[in-house]
Amino acid sequence: MLNIIWLLLILGGVLVAGLSGQVEVVTDAAMTSARLAVEFVLGYMGIITFWVGLMKVAEESGLVRSLAGLMRPVVGLLFPSLPRDHPAVGAILMNLSANLLGVGSAATPLGLKAMEELQKLNDDRETASDAMCTFLALNTSSVTLIPVSVIGIRAAAGSADPAEIVGTTIFATSCSTLVALSLDYLFRRLGQRRGGGSRCS
Amino acid sequence: MFLEVMAAVSRWAVPVVITLILAYGFWKGVRVYETFIEGAQEGFWIAVKIIPYMVAIFVALGIFRQSGAMDLMISALAPILGLAGIPPEVLPLAIIRPLSGGGALGVTSELIRTYGPDSFIGRLASTIQGSTETTFFILTFYFGSVGIRRSRHALAVGLLADVSGFLAAVLAVNAVFGGG
Structure with missing residues (x-):
């Protein structure tokens, strides 16, 4: 493409x-x-180097992990089908925290780990489970708090205020995440009514 | 009120995150300086790896724009997109964004460099880049890693989320910074 x-x-x-x-x-x-x-x-x-260095400190100090703890209730709500203490929940939480902080390099491996755990709960190996679809909806709609690379690009281009777009970005990304979650819910409902989507997890 | 909140978030986000990460790290006994350097080494190579993407996109867009082809496209699409307050210049970004993360970063950089970071197009491109995702890459990679072949509604949801992120960005940038 x-x-x-x-x-x-x-x-x-x-x-x-x-x-x-x-x-x-x-x-x-x-x-x-x-x-x-x-x-x-x-x-x-320079900016990307600075930011990745900073994120290393966030990872080492366990900040990503603490953020994950804060979000646990939300994840329970979004993934009602997952057993509370299943490793999949932990991996999802860590992936979302890394995304939120803009640690892209950490988010992907954690996301793959989450998929692996979700697959263990999936009873049709080749078809995405409900939980997987919700997880992918969150990841493809992007949940970012600080759009690090964009701020870097703007600074490099000589912007008077490189971070001025953080507010509009958080607004837009919240909209897209909300749409993604609502659509995911709707599609799941429709699938169930047709009797096709009741697969597992 | 809402706009003031957005502006305040923009001003405070970066300083707060920097302070929080370093102070929390120090409090937890992390050797902040050494750890920072270790991470920053990786960051340097991330930047190096972006170079080929940037060259590919800058060259393609450069040729497309300077040949006059961009102007043709703009004059053809401007009346339709204008109704929604969307500048046609950001169309390449909207098309490439779901396909390639590096490519989209290239388009955003090129737009920001050409029109200026603080122009309407610059701000809009920045917001779109931050609020949408490389949907095809994530789906292929995540589902591929565990051998899922039927992704059900995941692709539709991801793409519709990108479209709504794009429209929300147009809306927010128009509201906060005024039209282009």
């Missing part, structure tokens, strides 16, 4: 430039953009 979009952007550009008799623009755009991309990452590198 991305293959096609990327190709279309470039071929579309070459075509339009060629038809309008200024095909040399393409050469210039390619060379300049490639150089700008690397310069941009160099500007952004």
